[in-house]
Amino acid sequence: MSLPVSAPLLEACVLAILEREDTYGYLITQRLVAATGVSESALYPVLRRLQKEGALETYDVAISGRNRRYYHLSPMGRALLRQYLEEWESYKSGLDEILRGDTAETNTEGGAGDDPR
Amino acid sequence: MTRDEFLQALRRELSPLSPEERDAAVNYYEEFLADAEDEGVAIEKLGSPQLIAQRILQENGVAVPVQTPERAPAAKTPYYKSVWFWLCVVLTLPVTLPVALGLAAAAVAIVAGLGITALALIVAFYAAMAALTVAGVFLCVWSFPCLHLSIPLFVMLLGFGVCMVGLGVLTGLGTVSACVGLSRCIRNARKKKREARAAKAALKKGGDPA
Numbered sequence: 001m002s003l004p005v006s007a008p009l010l011e012a013c014v015l016a017i018l019e020r021e022d023t024y025g026y027l028i029t030q031r032l033v034a035a036t037g038v039s040e041s042a043l044y045p046v047l048r049r050l051q052k053e054g055a056l057e058t059y060d061v062a063i064s065g066r067n068r069r070y071y072h073l074s075p076m077g078r079a080l081l082r083q084y085l086e087e088w089e090s091y092k093s094g095l096d097e098i099l100r101g102d103t104a105e106t107n108t109e110g111g112a113g114d115d116p117r
Numbered sequence: 118m119t120r121d122e123f124l125q126a127l128r129r130e131l132s133p134l135s136p137e138e139r140d141a142a143v144n145y146y147e148e149f150l151a152d153a154e155d156e157g158v159a160i161e162k163l164g165s166p167q168l169i170a171q172r173i174l175q176e177n178g179v180a181v182p183v184q185t186p187e188r189a190p191a192a193k194t195p196y197y198k199s200v201w202f203w204l205c206v207v208l209t210l211p212v213t214l215p216v217a218l219g220l221a222a223a224a225v226a227i228v229a230g231l232g233i234t235a236l237a238l239i240v241a242f243y244a245a246m247a248a249l250t251v252a253g254v255f256l257c258v259w260s261f262p263c264l265h266l267s268i269p270l271f272v273m274l275l276g277f278g279v280c281m282v283g284l285g286v287l288t289g290l291g292t293v294s295a296c297v298g299l300s301r302c303i304r305n306a307r308k309k310k311r312e313a314r315a316a317k318a319a320l321k322k323g324g325d326p327a
Contacts, residue, residue: 025145026152040162041169044145045176069148 005036010046012084015055018073019081025069047071055080120150123160130170133179142173239296246289253281 005013010032017028029043050056055077060067073081118126124143131139146163153159163169196202206213256278264271 024148024152026149029149039164040159041164041172044142044169045172047145048141048173049176066151067148068152069145 005038007046008084009088010036010038010042011050012081012088014043014046014050015073015077015081015084018056018071019078022070022072024071028071050077053080118160120156120160123150123163123166126166127170130167131173133174134177138173138177235299239292242288242292242295246285246292248285249281249288250285253278253283253285256281 013032013036014028017023017031025043025047028047029040032038032043033040047056051058051071053076055074057072057074058069059072060069062068124147127146128139128143131142134142146169149163150156150159256274258278260271260274260278263274
């Protein structure tokens with residue numbers, strides 16, 4: 001990928017994935033790699049940071065004789081995601097204006113309710 | 118690289134972190150590999166444990182020396198095990214050997230000189246003590262025959278005598294305590310040196326398994 005994804009954007013993606021359902025490291029990584037082309041090892045530092053900030057909670061689920069750690073969005077993580085989505089809307093429309101020259105597509109709704117896909 | 122090799126290398130690279138942080142990262146990757154469909158492919162895709170560790174260390178505020186993974190093991194071999202070091206030693210021997218010998222001779226001469234001086238000073242002080250005491254006693258004894266000549270003369274001579282004996286005793290006490298202090302000083306310095314060496318050895322022994 002020629003357009004690299006910044007660390008905050010990666011954080012936002014992780015929060016968005018976890019807003020839909022609780023899931024585990026390997027699956028989050030595969031989704032991020034497929035969507036953004038980041039390296040397979042890029043997720044761990046992001047997950048750890050979000051966890052330390054209190055945006056994520058974890059719980060272990062026993063599976064075939066071992067534990068799998070699931071990540072769950074905390075209320076604080078939800079608030080952080082809303083903030084990121086607002087920023088993303090303004091960022092995206094600002095760039096679209098330059099790249100496509102189209103100002104017709106308005107993003108008046110913006111915000112938390114939107115599905116970022 | 119097998120799964121165990123990968124995890125072991127990662128743990129080693131993360132050694133500057135707290136045990137808690139290190140375990141968290143290693144557990145994450147252990148689980149990651151267990152979740153992957155093909156472990157071998159997943160390890161290959163993850164890349165070198167060194168690079169993964171560097172990212173985690175940076176995130177934790179540990180200063181990471183810039184080095185490529187290939188060069189990392191080379192930097193770890195101590196200098197005295199490298200061929201180049203010994204080659205340098207041998208090649209510079211014609212110059213370093215005479216210089217070293219000269220410096221060693223100078224050091225020996227200085228130490229010997231200091232030792233002899235100290236010994237001479239000690240002997241001189243003891244001699245001074247003996248002379249003062251003996252002379253003082255003589256004066257005291259000789260003052261008595263002067264008693265019938267003049268009382269002031271007798272008192273003066275006796276006073277001088279007692280003074281000299283006192284000075285002699287003080288000199289002796291001073292010299293003895295100086296000697297004791299000096300020897301204690303030397304013994305302490307030696308003990309400290311030995312302790313430092315022992316501490317260093319213990320550190321080396323303790324640091325190796327990590």
